[in-house]
Amino acid sequence: MSILAQAFSWINLRFLLEGLWVTIEVSLISIVLSFIIGLVFGIIRYSKIKFISGIVGFIIDIIRNLPLLLLFFFTYFALPQIGLRTSPMSASIIALVVFESAMLAEIVRSGILAVNKGQMEGARANGLTYWQAMRHIVIPQALFKMIPPIVSQFISLIKDTSLATVILLPELLYHAQIIYGQNTNYMLPMYLIIAVMYFVVCFALSVVAKKLEKRFG
Amino acid sequence: MIHVLVNNWQVFLSGFFNTVLCSILALFFSLVIGSGFAIMETFQNKFLSGFARAYIELFRNIPLLVITMFFYVVFPQYFFTISGFAAGTIGLTLYTSSFIAETVRAGIQSIDIGQMEGARSNGLTYWQAMKNIILPQAFVLVIPPLGNQFVNLIKNSSVLAFVAGFDLMYQGDSLASQTFDTINTYLVVGVLYLIITLPLSYYMKHLENKLS
Numbered sequence: 001m002s003i004l005a006q007a008f009s010w011i012n013l014r015f016l017l018e019g020l021w022v023t024i025e026v027s028l029i030s031i032v033l034s035f036i037i038g039l040v041f042g043i044i045r046y047s048k049i050k051f052i053s054g055i056v057g058f059i060i061d062i063i064r065n066l067p068l069l070l071l072f073f074f075t076y077f078a079l080p081q082i083g084l085r086t087s088p089m090s091a092s093i094i095a096l097v098v099f100e101s102a103m104l105a106e107i108v109r110s111g112i113l114a115v116n117k118g119q120m121e122g123a124r125a126n127g128l129t130y131w132q133a134m135r136h137i138v139i140p141q142a143l144f145k146m147i148p149p150i151v152s153q154f155i156s157l158i159k160d161t162s163l164a165t166v167i168l169l170p171e172l173l174y175h176a177q178i179i180y181g182q183n184t185n186y187m188l189p190m191y192l193i194i195a196v197m198y199f200v201v202c203f204a205l206s207v208v209a210k211k212l213e214k215r216f217g
Numbered sequence: 218m219i220h221v222l223v224n225n226w227q228v229f230l231s232g233f234f235n236t237v238l239c240s241i242l243a244l245f246f247s248l249v250i251g252s253g254f255a256i257m258e259t260f261q262n263k264f265l266s267g268f269a270r271a272y273i274e275l276f277r278n279i280p281l282l283v284i285t286m287f288f289y290v291v292f293p294q295y296f297f298t299i300s301g302f303a304a305g306t307i308g309l310t311l312y313t314s315s316f317i318a319e320t321v322r323a324g325i326q327s328i329d330i331g332q333m334e335g336a337r338s339n340g341l342t343y344w345q346a347m348k349n350i351i352l353p354q355a356f357v358l359v360i361p362p363l364g365n366q367f368v369n370l371i372k373n374s375s376v377l378a379f380v381a382g383f384d385l386m387y388q389g390d391s392l393a394s395q396t397f398d399t400i401n402t403y404l405v406v407g408v409l410y411l412i413i414t415l416p417l418s419y420y421m422k423h424l425e426n427k428l429s
Contacts (some may be wrong), residue, residue: 012396035344037271060410061415061418061419064418065368065372066372066407066410066411067372067373067374067375067386068372069375069378070406070407070410072384073393073399073403074399074400074403078393078403080399081287081399082400116330151266159279159377162280162283162374163282165282166379173280177378184294187290187291188295191283191287191290194283195283198279199275199278199427202277202279203274206277
């Protein structure tokens with residue numbers, strides 16, 4: 001029992017919570033940036049502009065089919081080779097934004113596809129241009145349909161942030177490793193507590209996602 | 218980029234082989250476990266369906282890396298040592314089985330309830346109806362989402378690199394740290410992953426369009 005009491009001392013718990021905060025902070029920054037980029041690329045892919053949509057679509061497919069871990073390695077270890085030094089924080093955010101914006105672009109595209117075609121036709125028939133109809137009629141309706149899958153994507157983003165421990169981002173898993181690095185008896189308690197922390201955050205979000213799906217889906 | 222591949226093709230090939238092997242093993246076991254829990258969740262018995270639900274929610278909401286590291290570093294402390302490859306495959310199986318269970322359950326529940334009622338009223342037992350009527354229909358429906366789970370599984374198998382699982386990512390990373398030619402090595406690794414994942418995900422998209 002004393003091992004548990006020592007492992008879950010106030011100092012250790014605070015250190016873990018600091019890690020959890022970094023996890024959430026990086027995830028939040030990444031999802032916001034990815035949403036903006038994903039929105040643009042999703043619309044471009046949907047709009048079937050000559051050449052551009054095809055190329056954008058192919059790039060999205062390539063990024064979606066790569067392991068995220070490879071992107072972390074690439075931004076942290078490969079970019080310095082061409083003179084771009086990155087900190088663990090910026091390398092993580094770059095890797096996550098590249099990956100998640102490709103994911104969100106697909107969510108945006110299927111959100112737009114889910115809006116009834118008559119909406120666009122009606123808007124065009126009333127004299128709006130394609131882009132006016134897109135901006136004022138189609139996108140606002142599509143946004144509601146995108147909310148539940150975006151929350152789901154955010155959950156996987158939070159889980160995926162743990163991969164950034166490989167480039168020394170001081171997130172939750174990395175902080176746990178520092179603690180049990182000092183005393184190997186803390187291994188089991190550390191893995192249990194971080195599993196609980198990840199679970200609480202992700203499960204709470206998945207309940208929200210389900211509620212939103214009932215409302216907007 | 219080509220010279221990196223030509224000079225080290227044995228290294229990449231063994232990594233590629235381990236990635237494929239681990240993905241197939243994990244796919245097989247997670248299909249079995251996932252389908253089991255999916256069927257269990259549709260039971261009337263509150264305890265059994267609750268247990269299945271708890272299993273699914275547990276492994277869906279914990280990062281794969283945490284599960285894998287648990288088996289690699291914590292498990293040997295109390296039981297026996299397992300190789301990185303085994304730890305990675307177990308982690309991948311548990312994690313993926315929860316997603317597969319969720320997919321298969323959605324498939325089972327999308328089959329009209331009249332199918333089960335019709336089968337039962339024709340004298341089949343619950344299990345006969347499940348095996349011969351419900352599951353064959355459900356599996357056709359869930360093939361595209363299962364294929365997407367398989368693509369995710371192959372990408373996720375890169376966690377083996379954390380536990381010295383000698384997969385493609387691990388081999389690429391150790392090569393990069395020996396040669397310092399990080400960009401070209403990671404590009405080769407990326408292309409090798411895409412060789413498996415890209416055709417598979419395009420094929421699943423094709424199937425999805427065909428079914429709908």
